[in-house]
Amino acid sequence: FEVVGHKWADFAEYGFGVSLLNDCKYGYSCHGNVLRLSLLRAPKRPDDKADIHQHFFRYALLPHSSCENAFFFFYTFQSANVIGHAYALNSPLLTIPTRGELPKKSIGLFKVSTSQVVLETVKRAEDDNSLILRFYEAFGGRCQCDVWINGLMAIKDALYCNLLEDAIKGDKIHLEKSDTGNTFSMYLEPFEVKSVKLCW
Template sequence: ENGVPTYEIPFGSQKRKQSQQEIPALKWADLSDEKRGLTLVNAEKYGHSCVDNTLRLTLIRSSYEPDPLPEIANHEIRFAVIPHIGPLEVPAAIRAGESFNSPMAVVSAPVQKGNLPAEKSFVECLTPNVFISAVKKAEDSEALVIRMFECEGKETAAKIRITDLVKPGSKAVETDVLERPLAKNSAKMDGDVLTVTVPAFGQATVKIG
C-alpha cells in the first residue's frame, strides 16, 4: 500500500514520492514495496505519474499553439507491464527496458556451416549491476573504447569479456569521456577479460589497444 515509484534516468534511476505531477522516465518506471511491484516498460512515451498507488503512463499530450490539432494521426503505442515478487531489482528493470526497445532481429540466411559457434558475444559484461553503454573505435587510433555505468549505488570491480575485438597482449587504460588517460588507472586486461573499477552510480571509460 506504500509503493515507492522509481523512474529510469540516463545511466541510472531515481526514487521519488508519489505525486500527481508528471515525471519523465526513459524506458521504464516501477512501483514497488518490499513484497511486490510492477515495472512499466515503454517505447517512446516518457511522461509518468503516480498517485494513490497507481502508476500511469501518458499516451498523448497535445499542445494547442501554434497548431491547434498537432496530434491528429494514427499512433502506435507500445508498452508492457511486468509484475515481480519482492522489491525492485534495478538491473532486471534495465534489461527489460533494453530488450523491449531493442528486440533481437531475426535475419533469414541460407543453410551454411559457418565458422562461429551457435552462441557468441564479442563484448559481454560479467557483472550484474554494471551495464555497457557504448562500444566504439577510439577517436585518435584503432583502439577499442568501452563505456559502462553502475546502477545499484555500490563501487564495483566490473569484469567484461572481450572476444576477437582486440589483439592479444593489448593494454587497458582508463580515460575520461574525451578519451584522455586518467592519472589513476584501475583498468587491466587478464587474457580476454577486462577489469575496471566503476564508482557507485558512476561511469567508466576504458581504451584498449
C-alpha cells in the same frame, strides 16, 4: 508530479510490484496506486509544433514478485531483472538469414560479470579507430566487476577515458590475456559512468 526516466519505472511494495517499460517516452508520474507514462510533451518554445505529429511507441507492463533466499525475504527491481527486460524491449533481437549450419553455441563480443553494471554503449571512437565501451552502475551501490572481451578482437591496450574520449592519465587498465579473450576488472561508485577505450 512528473519525473524523467529512461526505459522503465518500477512501482512496488513488499512482496510484489509492477514495472512500466517503454521504448521512447521519458516522463513518469505516480499518484496513489496509479503509475502513468506521459505520451506527449508540447512546449511552445523553441518549437511551437513540438510533438504535433503521429507517434509510434511500444510499452509493456511487467508484473513481478519478491525474491526469497535462505536468510530473508525481499523484493527489489534488481532481482526481477527489470533493467534487462527494459533493454530487451528497447533493443529487440534482429534475425538475419544466412546459409550453412547453425553454430553449436552463441558467442558474444563482451560479457560483464554482474547485472549491476550495464554496458550501455559500444561505439567507434570519434578521432581514431579505437572502440569505446561505456558502462554504468545501475543499482545505486559500489561494485567491482570483471569485463570479458572476445579473443576475436585483437586488443593491444585498454585505458579509461572521459566522455570526450580523452585518456585519463595514471588510470591504467590491466588486461589479462587468455586463449578465449581478454579480461579486466574495474570498480564503480553508485550510479557512476565509466568509459573504456580499446586500442587495436
